Amino acid sequence: MKTKFYILFAVLVIGSLFFMATTTNKNDDYAEKHLIVVLRDIGHQLLLHAKDSTSRVLPIKKIKDNTFQITFQSNFTFVSDTLVSLVDKKLKSTNLPTEYIVNVIDCGNKELIFAYEVSFKTDNILPCLGRKQPVGCYMIQIEFLKAKSFSLYNYLLLLIPLGIVGYFMRGNYFNRKKSTTPTPPPVLDYTSIGKYAFYPNKSILKLDDETIELSEREAKLLAIFAMNQNQLIERERLLKEVWENEGVFVISRNLDVLVSKLRKKLQKDDLVKITNQHGKGYKLEVGV
Template sequence: MHLSRNLFSGTRKYLLGLLLLSFISVVCLAFSINGGDDFTTARREVLLRRIGHELLLQSGDSTSRVLPVKKIAENEYQIRFENELTFQSASLVNTIRRLLAKDPLADDYIVNVINSANSSVAYGYAISKNKKDDIVACIGRKQPKARYMVNIKFKPTGINTAKSGYLLGSLPFLAFVGFIFLKSVKPRKTLTKDQDKNMLYLGSALFDAKNRKLIINEKTTDLTGTESRLLLIFALSPNETIERSRLQKEIWEDEGVIVGRSLDMFISKLRKKLEFDPNIKIVVIRGKGYKLEISA
């Protein structure tokens, strides 16, 4: 019985440990996802600086700097320049399209070129994954020299939202799985020392030796005095061979009569009462005796 309770306790600890490990794995995954987002952002900013560099070259400026790219909103970036420049709308559209093709998450975006002097939009257009939805106007015009800023706003892909919700979405699932596991493994009642002497667990069955009852799957079966004494011998030595002579001596010696066929009859009766649990069997060990086999 102590072994059974220890096994149950170990099972609960195993399940709780498994749930804890799953939770830690989800947290680590969430952090790794955030790390991936940081890399994507850094790579995108490099591409945006490259766009600024090529726009300066097209304007005939190979010496002034592209200022650090600024993230002005979620999914929106600003390319700034040290000096004034001029640009042709067609070259601007083609340059940005060519370089952003290297960003797998930049299928849809809006570009606005802002004149820093008055914060007005000097030129703007929209690119879509479906080219039929592109909005590009004034493609052949050259813009006058001024201090410009290029704002590029990317369409949210939903990936960041999904990744952010991955952890929160997993927690209820883990809680549900834990509830199902812990509910399915019902704790057995703790027995007092007096009860320990008379109540024994045989696999999933409970044997009440004092009251001569066998409880299997909440079904109670009454035992006779002889059946109870016989089962008690087996229960105290599970999965061990018990000699036939010992069983006969301990059960019938006090009555002064030992009949071999009586033992076989009571063994047969016990087998029928134990058949509700397929994991408990009384088997014959030829030439020796019997064994109460309790499988896990």
């Protein structure tokens, strides 16, 4: 009886997953084609802003998963604010993912000349606004950060075989004896910073009964400080480990703003301070 039951369960699960994969692939194909049309329109509008109504936007290239590249037939100029506004407006108006990183690359030397990030989890990073780029050959790469997910319909399909299994196994569950094995104590994965407990994996600070939430960048910066308490850390290292290792290049001012936000969240302990050595870096002083 048990063997037949498990065979039936396996058939139901495999059938549901196969159907989900088929419908998901169709939806993904349509979404990608729609995205390419929107990206072409972004390129077209960018040329119009540069007063170029004759040059073509070349075919959109998918250079890796969730990353697409816009290239152009002719050289052109653009203002960084215009690019930011166009991308934001087009993606929001068409219900496409609105968390992304934009990189503008020089076609000749392949250098990154402009980049910014839009994300709900972290602070939006929009450096170098208000600058007009010289006429040149540019490639625009847009990497979408939000992972694709199953539709509600697909989740319901997957729940059908699980519901059947639950129905037949409910008797075994209620008749089963409770385990006498004691529950091990929870592992406390935190670092002490004065009176604070810092949980880097959860991006939170705790002070007594108070929980203070941190953004992803704030948690990453504080983790570096926590591992190097009372030690001076160079600005270049902080910029590299918080942003540049992910391919995002920001101005030094972004670091100062992020440090200022951390100071406010650590101000309830007078013995915890983030001090600045001008032109060199920052130090997390604890108990000094």
